[in-house]
Amino acid sequence: MQTLTIIDTFGFFFRSFYALPPLKNAQGFPTSLLLGFANLIMNLHxxxxxxxxxxxxxxxxxxxxxxxxxxYKGTRMETPQDLLMQLPIAIKWIEKMGLLNLSFDGYEADDAxxxxxxxxxxxxxxxxxxxxxxxxxxLIDENTYLYNPTSRKDITEKECLTKYGIHPHEFIxxxxxxGxxxxxxxxxxxxxxxTAEKLIKKFGNLDxxxxxLEKLQETVSPRIANLIKEHKEMAYLSKKLVTLKTDLIDDFDLQICxxxxxxxxxxxxxELEExxxxxxxxxxxxMPMTQPAKAFMAKSKGIGGLNAFSESSFSYTSHLLNDENKLFEILDSIPSSTEISYDCETDSIDVQNANMVGFSFCFDRKNGYYVPIAHNYLGVETQISKESAKKAIEKIFSHPLIGHNLKFDLLIAQNNFGIKPQNYIKDSMILAWLFDSVMSVGLDSQMERWFSHKMIAFEAIVSKGANFSSVSLEDATKYAAEDAVASMCLxxxxxxxxxxxxxxxxxxxxQNLEFPLIKVLVDMETNGIKINVNWFEKLRLELSNKLSIIQNNIHKHIGFDFNLNSPKQLAEVLFGKLGLKGGRQIKGGYSTDERTLEGLLNEHPVISEIMEYRExxxxKNTYIEPLLKLxxxxxxxxxxxxxxxxxxxRLSSKSxxxxxxxxxxxxxxxIREGFIISDKKNTFLSVDYSQIELRLLAHFCMDKDLMEAFKxxxxxxxxxxxxxxxxENASQKRSIAKSINFGLIYGMGSKKLAQTLKISPKEAKTYIESYFESFPTVKNFLKYQEEQILANGYAQTLLGHRRYFDFANATELMRANYLREGINSIFQGSAADLIKLSMLKIYENFKNTSVKLLIQVHDELIFELPKELAEQTSKEIEAIMNNVYTLNVPLKCGISLGKNWAELK
Structure with a gap:
């Protein structure tokens, strides 16, 4: 007998996502679901x-x-963003592998x-x-069975009887x-x-x-009998909901699958490599399994409305320039207004400590030139001196510049030679991101997408444990020249x-915002922010001691020692030893995540100690240890x-x-207390937008009451x-109103609001309905925006930055999440537009002064400056930020001063 295997695709994806640890690749892209899926295909084959x-x-x-x-399904939790990011990729993989997807509009996978x-x-x-x-x-019968890929066990009629005490045909x-x-x-x-098992064994089915009904009390108590009589309609409604459709297709050609x-x-x-x-x-x-693993750049294909594949041809000629006369002859021949694409090679990706090994450039979209300056291997050929390299880069930097992730190259040039660009700059990576902010913007993936060109892999020329200085000049020239030409063509x-x-x-x-902002970020990263090393050392010791005390207390409560950092051992203690009720199941047992522990908080005193230990x-390990290492x-x-x-x-921050x-x-x-001013004569200045998303809401929806409140x-x-x-109740309910105000902007529904406020979903739903009754203009605006997002396939910010969504291939769950993300993107992205405009204008006003911008935390900017300038400077910066863009309501900033970060606000 031949076998047809049907995969409950999303069911498997969800289990795979939660069963594996939260894996990410080198680019920070989540991969748990994708790895679980790839392993499934491998095992099936x-x-x-x-x-x-x-x-x-x-x-x-x-x-x-x-x-x-x-x-129906109204109590489902919001799907994690990391999971949503992987779903479209996994579904595309099914198609690319030549395997068959089956679905029916309006119906679930179980029906298919x-x-x-x-x-x-x-x-x-x-x-x-x-x-x-x-x-x-x-669906289980003599020819149909379920298979659990986690335990690798078949589920047949026998397992159904063991687990539920009934036969599969009685399961509906x-x-x-x-329920x-x-x-x-x-x-x-x-x-x-x-009780249900007893009833089915006695009567066989619902009918x-x-x-x-007169015989019910022979089987169940009078109370249960009354419940059954009273809720007949609900029972038959439930039967309709749980009965799977078996008639969605009349026939099926097995040859296509x-x-x-x-x-x-x-x-x-x-893609598995990447x-x-x-x-x-x-x-x-x-390949032999003992071969060292190589790191590859992640390639996340875009899923937006602009992602139709477009192919152009790409070719280049590489030239090694290790003769100074030839180098300057070429540079001097380039007209001053000509754009030059530039890229540098280094011995490290740490911009503060990396040494430049060489640089490449292109000015005609065809020829890429590589200038080696610090290759270091036995028998290395002639290279350009660092003095000449500096002069050459100064010449290049007098031209308009193009690069891919140009900020890195500018920081390296500045840190190695003290050189800054003297003309306008352009970045193909930022342009790719503006084109579609969801897709991978790496040069390799962009070149493959637009030109069907496979770039030379870094790992192909740099051995494991080595750096670019060990690469032969011949290989380095081909690699670096390709980058320079590719950046310009892209x-x-x-x-x-x-x-x-x-x-x-x-x-x-x-041209007017994102490219100039690169120089602002270069300046900020160069400035850095000082830390009190002694403070963090002391904090590390205190927390280590505290962890030890809490761990000992927990072990005393339980009666034996175990590894608190092992979810598996913790689950065995909580749900085995203590007999607490388990929640969500994952690979190897029950979950012990934060949500599970919060649900058990009142069940045993040890739970609060476990949560404190984890925090x-x-x-200690996420912040203090890394800060001390850096x-x-x-x-x-x-x-x-x-x-x-x-x-x-939004800008993000790393390392x-x-x-x-x-x-x-x-x-x-x-932790914030450990970030300090670099000079006792200075002070920190924090300027942040007050309630910026709500002001944007008032601006967009033009609700007269909201606008009046802000004015x-x-x-x-x-x-x-x-x-x-x-x-009469407003004062005590203000915090609830605040949660609702911000929650609606972030796409929060009644379930999420209920969790936030620790109230019932029904009560939360009532609050939201009351809000919309009070602000009907807001409700109409949000509804209109959802319709626009659905119709256009994207959400758009104040300045026009777009975020695309693949509604064409979205399930109901994905569609709901996309709409929630879309609404959030309008407000969060528009706030990002405003803060970027402010940063650029502030930079132009203060770039040659002692006022230094150090950090941006979304709606807040943190500066360091001399104390005597604080009062006047804060007024000037506040004026810039409040007038950087004209909304229908006034912008407003909060200002604070302090000698450490914790004192701000």
Missing amino acids: KEGLSDYIVFALEGRGQNKRKEIYPE IASLSHIATRKNLQVRIISHDKDLYQ DYQSLV DNSDNVPGIKGIGAK NIYAN KMPLTNPLLAIVD YEFIKLVQRLKG YEKLIEELRSKELDYLIEIA IFKL NNDEHKIHTSFLQTGTATG PNLQNIPVRTEAGKQ TDKDIHMETAIRIFGE
Whole structure:
């Protein structure tokens, strides 16, 4: 008998995401789901049991069950962003591997599975369904079984009987009685698993139960009998919801879903390399497993509306310039107005300490020139002296410059030679990000996308453990020249594409804001911020001692020692030893994440201690240890600000991330206290936009009451509280109003608001409805924006930065999340527009003064300056920020001074 394997695709993806640790590649892109999926395909091919294979997906459009019962799946938690980022890639992989996706608009994957299973059984096939979903138990029969890929066990009628005490054909009626919390299927409230099992064993099905109501009390208590009688309608509604459709297709051609003879993963092996699944790639290529793993750049294909593939030809000629006369002859021949693309090679990616090894340039889109200055290997050929290199770079920097991630190259030139660009600058990476902020903006992936050109991989010429200085001049020339020519060609290609799509205004945003902002960020990163090393050393010791005390207390509570940092051991203690009720299941047992522990907070005193231990452990290892490692002779931290690090337009920070230090906790305050002024004569100055997203909401929706509140400088949260709760209750309800005000901007629904305020979803829903009744203009605006996002496929900020969404291939779950992200992007991205405009104007005003911009934390800018300048400077900066753009409501800033970061605000 041949076998058809059907995968419950999203069910598997979700399990895979949660079962594996939160893996990320070198670029910070999440990969847990993708790795789990690749391993599944590898195992399916290896076992050779499947003659045919189909991936069942959620259908697009409105879920048909929601038409019957609007609350269906209404209690589902918000999908993590890391998971959503991986879903489109995994679905694309299915297509690229030549495997079949099956879905039906309005229906769930389970319905597709049921309908296909029904046909396969008629064709005398054995059906194996890869899923953990109990809803599919109803399909089990002598030829159909489920397979759990985690435990690698088959689930047959025997397992169904053992677990639930009923046969698979009775499972629909069983679920109609007990309901399903995960899908918000009501069932009959008060009937649990044991009672339902007893009823099904006695009566067989729902129809027989209601046909024999007079006999109920022989089986169940009078109270349960009354519940059954009273809730007949809900029971039959639940039956409709849990019954899977088996008639969505009349027939099916199995030849279109034959399992390939070769491993399907071979079709995506390059992408597996780029997501750094090296062991898998080695197995696929038959390479020895002992070969050292190589790091590859992640390539995340865009999913936006502009992602149609466009191919142009690319070729280049590389030239080694190690003769000074020839070098300056070429540079002197270039007209002063000619744009030059520039790229440098270094012995490290740490810009503060890296040494330049060489640089490349291009000015004619064809010829790439490489100038070596510090290659270091036995027998190395003639190189250009550092003095001549400096003069050459000064000449290049007098021209308009093009680069890809040009900020890196500018910092290296500045730190090695004290050189800064003297003309305007352009960056193909930023232009690619403006074109589509969701796709990968790396030079390698962009060149493959637009030119079908595979760039020379860094790992192909630099041995593991070595750096670029060990590369031969011949190989270095080909590699570096390619980068310079590619940067120029890519830049011009993107300009061409933007113009062809009538997106010239994005070119203006690039030229007037994003490109000039590079110089601002270079300045900020060069400035750095000083840390009190003694403070952090002392804090590390205090926290280490505190961790030890808490750990000992927990071990005393439990009665034995165990590894608190092992989720598996902790789960065994909580759910085995202590007998607490487990929540979400993951690979190896129950989850012990923060949400689970919060739910158990009142169940045992040890839970609060475990949560405290985790918070301190994270604080010590995420912030204090890395900060001390990054400490240099100046005791300064030089973070790196990324312009292309978010889809919304916000700047992000890395190495270290100074934007995510906890704000409201005592621990966060202690960390901020360690960031100090570099001179006792100086002070920190913080200037931040007050309630910027709410002001943008008022500006966009033009609600007269919101606008009036901001124009008259009223407390907006109090005004909202008065509207929703009345004058007499407003003061005590202000914090709730604040959560609602900000929550709506971030796409928060009633479930999330309920979690935030620790109230019931019903109560949260009432609050939101009251808000919209009080501010109908806001409701209409948000609804209109959702319609626009759906119609256009993107959300747009104040200045026009776009974030694209792939609604065409989105399930209902993804669609809802995209709309939530879209609304958030409008406000968060517009706030980012304003702060960037301010940074640029402030930089121009103060670039030759002792006023130094050190850090940007979203809506806040932190400066260091002499104390005597603080009063006047704060007024000037406030005036710039308040007038940088004219909204329908006034912009307002908060100002504070302090000798350390914690004193600001």
